[in-house]
Amino acid sequence: MALTTPARTRADRPAHGVVLHDVRRTFPTPTGGRPVLRGVDVELRAGEIVALVGPSGCGKSTLLRQVSGLDIPDGGRVLLDGTPVAGIDRRTAVAFQEPRLLPWRTLAQNVALGLPAGTPKDAGRARVAELLRLMGLEESAGLRPRQVSGGMAQRASLARALARNPGVLLLDEPFGALDALTRLRMQDLLLDVHAAEPATVLLVTHDVEEALYLADRVLLLRSLVAAPDDAPSVARVIDVPGRRPRDRADQRLAELRAELLEGLGVATHHVRPGDADDHHSI
Amino acid sequence: MTHHAAGTGPGPVTDHAGRPLRALNPFDAARDADAVPAAAAPGEAPGARRPRGGFWSRPVVRVVGGAVLPLLLLGVWHAVTTGGLVPPYQLPTPLSVWDAALDLVARGQLQTHVAISVQRVLVGFVVGAAAGLVLGSLVGLSRAADVLLAPLLGGVRAVPSLAWVPLLILWLKIGEESKVTLIAIGAFFPVYTTVAAALRHVDPHLVEAGRAFGLRGVRLLQTVQLPAVLPSVLSGLRLALAQAWLFLVAAELIASSMGLGFLLNDSQQNGRVDRILLAIVLLALLGKLSDSLVALGERALLRRYA
Numbered sequence A: 001m002a003l004t005t006p007a008r009t010r011a012d013r014p015a016h017g018v019v020l021h022d023v024r025r026t027f028p029t030p031t032g033g034r035p036v037l038r039g040v041d042v043e044l045r046a047g048e049i050v051a052l053v054g055p056s057g058c059g060k061s062t063l064l065r066q067v068s069g070l071d072i073p074d075g076g077r078v079l080l081d082g083t084p085v086a087g088i089d090r091r092t093a094v095a096f097q098e099p100r101l102l103p104w105r106t107l108a109q110n111v112a113l114g115l116p117a118g119t120p121k122d123a124g125r126a127r128v129a130e131l132l133r134l135m136g137l138e139e140s141a142g143l144r145p146r147q148v149s150g151g152m153a154q155r156a157s158l159a160r161a162l163a164r165n166p167g168v169l170l171l172d173e174p175f176g177a178l179d180a181l182t183r184l185r186m187q188d189l190l191l192d193v194h195a196a197e198p199a200t201v202l203l204v205t206h207d208v209e210e211a212l213y214l215a216d217r218v219l220l221l222r223s224l225v226a227a228p229d230d231a232p233s234v235a236r237v238i239d240v241p242g243r244r245p246r247d248r249a250d251q252r253l254a255e256l257r258a259e260l261l262e263g264l265g266v267a268t269h270h271v272r273p274g275d276a277d278d279h280h281s282i
Numbered sequence B: 001m002t003h004h005a006a007g008t009g010p011g012p013v014t015d016h017a018g019r020p021l022r023a024l025n026p027f028d029a030a031r032d033a034d035a036v037p038a039a040a041a042p043g044e045a046p047g048a049r050r051p052r053g054g055f056w057s058r059p060v061v062r063v064v065g066g067a068v069l070p071l072l073l074l075g076v077w078h079a080v081t082t083g084g085l086v087p088p089y090q091l092p093t094p095l096s097v098w099d100a101a102l103d104l105v106a107r108g109q110l111q112t113h114v115a116i117s118v119q120r121v122l123v124g125f126v127v128g129a130a131a132g133l134v135l136g137s138l139v140g141l142s143r144a145a146d147v148l149l150a151p152l153l154g155g156v157r158a159v160p161s162l163a164w165v166p167l168l169i170l171w172l173k174i175g176e177e178s179k180v181t182l183i184a185i186g187a188f189f190p191v192y193t194t195v196a197a198a199l200r201h202v203d204p205h206l207v208e209a210g211r212a213f214g215l216r217g218v219r220l221l222q223t224v225q226l227p228a229v230l231p232s233v234l235s236g237l238r239l240a241l242a243q244a245w246l247f248l249v250a251a252e253l254i255a256s257s258m259g260l261g262f263l264l265n266d267s268q269q270n271g272r273v274d275r276i277l278l279a280i281v282l283l284a285l286l287g288k289l290s291d292s293l294v295a296l297g298e299r300a301l302l303r304r305y306a
Ligand SMILES: Nc1ncnc2c1ncn2[C@@H]1O[C@H](COP(=O)(O)OP(=O)(O)OP(=O)(O)O)[C@@H](O)[C@H]1O
Pocket: A027, A028, A036, A054, A055, A056, A057, A058, A059, A060, A061, A062, A063, A097
């Protein structure tokens, strides 16, 4: 399952390295500023897949918005290929946490919205048709978003981001609304697309196994609400061993999985109350 | 003269069926299993085969049902006037109203009255609605325009229609301009108010998605904002047309030598109750007819875009 008609060839559109340097974001609230991101120092190599996990509300979507240029950090810098992100950056493409499809357009027309400006009509149509086929949506190309299920809408939203053929692909829980089987299929599909058209991928997920299966590295974010005042947002960076495609049953992954879950505050085995603190080792 | 049709205020933005506009609720879709839409053929609305609402929703029933009360009213009118229950100088019979119509047609006057009134309504409506679209878009999209313009326009809106008449006559004389201007003022506000309010409430998530995919300015407006507010623009236009008819009579009652409003006024002075009734019935028919035509266009557009 490879893409046969990339909108542009690989050489035209390289994957971009991403550098986040001491990124900080604080939202104003009636009771004073609420820090959501602090001291984020991360470097994504071009073509790397990095997964972002962390408890709900810890700032994963916010971090993605800093890279896409939809939001501006209060401090620090975000660089794409060494140049700062200023405003919405055409080198990135986002699949939002909600599908955000235009309700009055068909799925195909929604996907076409993602095509880079200036794509020739025929090439664009072929590209949209191919992405819809990859996502298993060819039968539904002419349907409106309200006529399809949540999982289908989410796949269309992913197709729209892929249509951009971006150097940096930002995916906010792209498989969150999918059933378990479709989710596994789509994970493999993402890896195929990535192999055919390498992009730097920053992927938010709540699924630790998904993170370990897809990513080169996993960033564990912490919520700053309960953290000490100087703790940075990135609690831990985990290098995932092995090369893709990985064996989902790999023993090393199972160990990392337990480690990550404990980092998220989920015990993987029964814990006596007295031991609990040991598992929040970060 | 009522000066504002109901519903022109900045209320909740709903489409013609009263559904909230553009609530992109992920849970609506998420309720369905993945398999559900596969059952519906492409291009077919879900539930298209389901009978909807039964008897009262059938097109024939809607047309015939809508005619029942007016015909009944006509029957009662006929009965009470021919039965001598009401004296003819207060309420002439339906037939004598019909005769008055034939008489005016034979003199070539009724056609002129109707034509000039329709023309005034159309010109005033087009001018007012276009201005409403432009200013409504400006105020709905730009904070600055909202701050600077909205209070002034809100004040202008509060002026009753008849209050403009002396000024318009003073400035524009009693020609067509003064009448068309008054009608345009009437048509302006429903469009202005609904468009401004609807644009302010376009789902910010959708606008952001549009921006994320490189849309800006006019392209963003075309692709996201205008389609999102289409249902409210259309209902604003319908209200504007209704209001144009209301303002027409205000304009023609005062200074004119032609038109349905003039016919009303003239007949009152001559004691021709039959012609007064004729003018009222014609205003009702023309208003309803033009509204139905716009409603047809509205339905077609909504089926395509919403
Ligand atoms: N525009 C905003 N204004 C104020 N607060 C905001 C804004 N955007 C996000 N926040 C706050 O920032 C915090 C992090 O939000 P974010 O959406 O990044 O969380 P998340 O990690 O993606 O959570 P989830 O896993 O539930 O999607 C939340 O507490 C949220 O209330």
